[in-house]
Amino acid sequence: MDAKHLDLYLLRCLTTLVSEGHVTRAAAHMGMTQPAMSAALGRLRTLLGDPLLVRTEKGMIPTARALELAASVHQGLELIDQALAQDAPFDCTSSAIRFEIAATESTSFVLMPALMARLRKVAPGVSVRVHVPERARMRNELEEGYAELVVSFLRAASEDLHSSLLLRQRLVVIAAANHPEVRGSITLDQYARWPHAYYTRGRSRGAAVETAVDEALTRAGSARVCGAYLSSILASTAVVATSDLLATVPEYIARHFAATLGLQVLPPPLPMRNVDIAMYWHERTHKNPAQKWLRAVLREAAMELQSSG
Incomplete structure (x- = not known):
């Protein structure tokens, strides 16, 4: 050739x-x-x-x-x-660019509606394509150009990536309104004894939420029983609403489904660290005007969401 x-x-x-x-x-x-x-x-x-x-x-x-x-x-x-x-300003009003974003399911559920609402107002020609990334390949996706942004929880993000915190997520416990024992509050004994809906992103690896739960239980000298392993954290809410299972989910998700599914939203019976949403990007897009604009819009959407929550 x-x-x-x-x-x-x-x-x-x-x-x-x-x-x-x-x-x-x-x-x-x-x-x-x-x-x-x-x-x-x-x-x-x-x-x-x-x-x-x-x-x-x-x-x-x-x-x-x-x-x-x-x-x-x-x-x-x-x-x-x-x-x-490099030096040309990005005109969002006339651009037809498509942004590639890698985001987990729960992150997309929380942040993408707010992002798209803003984009439709200020940049109607701009579109986004969102896909769920493989945790082990997040850095590779940014480096190889398959995504310009990763929006997720990365506990140990590569040091050569840029990052910015978007949203602090508290974890809460959800239970069915008619749960046979849990009523308005939950003890550590109940939390450990009743089976959980467990969100897993693979055959053996739990998502960040579940890792935070297990670490908190270990610190407390306790453990839990898992009654269902689910590939969708959103599915967990429906499973909990129709069973005696418990689940631990970000508060934004719990509050959204509480009324429609009839869920109790309860403070955890032990201290748990936040599972925060951040965005990560590679040096190759760091100074790109369009990418800088997208990151700014996403920050604004997250700030508005945080203040309204």
Whole structure:
């Protein structure tokens, strides 16, 4: 392959095609016609000697070669864009940029409504794509350009990442309104004896909330019983509402579902540390005007949420 035949236009087409996995959506994202994008895909296939996108029963999927190329090309384009836009102010009112955010489910539930409400008012052309990150790969996602922001709880974030606290989250205990024993308050004995709905982000790893609970119980010389292991902390609220299980969740989530599901929201029977939401970003986006603007808007949304809570 002779790289001199690949211009920036084709490289942007490549990353967009791999990201979207769909020619029509890729064309819309780049503001071009579907035939033009199809022609670009054909030229890329010829120049790179690879089909790049292959059709399956579930739609078009990128080849291994396409994924490898797109990751490297994305980083290169980011550097070019940052170099060209370093001093240019970001015009949120006319921009059609899409931000890539990695955020846990509970974080998205708490913060994304407030963020989107602000974006729709001040930057109607701006969009965000949010995905749940793998905890072990959060730094890699920022470094490789698959996310510009990670919004989550990272107890041991890499020292070379920038970070900013967004929201302090107190933990509370939830129980069904008609729980057979828990009524308006809960003792440590009850907390340890009644089974818990446990939020897990994998076969064996509990989420940050559960880690905080287990550490608090260990300090108190106690332990708990788990009656259900769930992959969604939001599902925990529904499970608790219809059973005798308990759960420990961030207060924002508990208060939201308390009335509709009939939940008791109780102070924990032992001291627990906060599970705070912060945002993390890489040096490569630190000075980018659009990214700086997004971080500022997210901070404002979090401050408004904190003050109203």
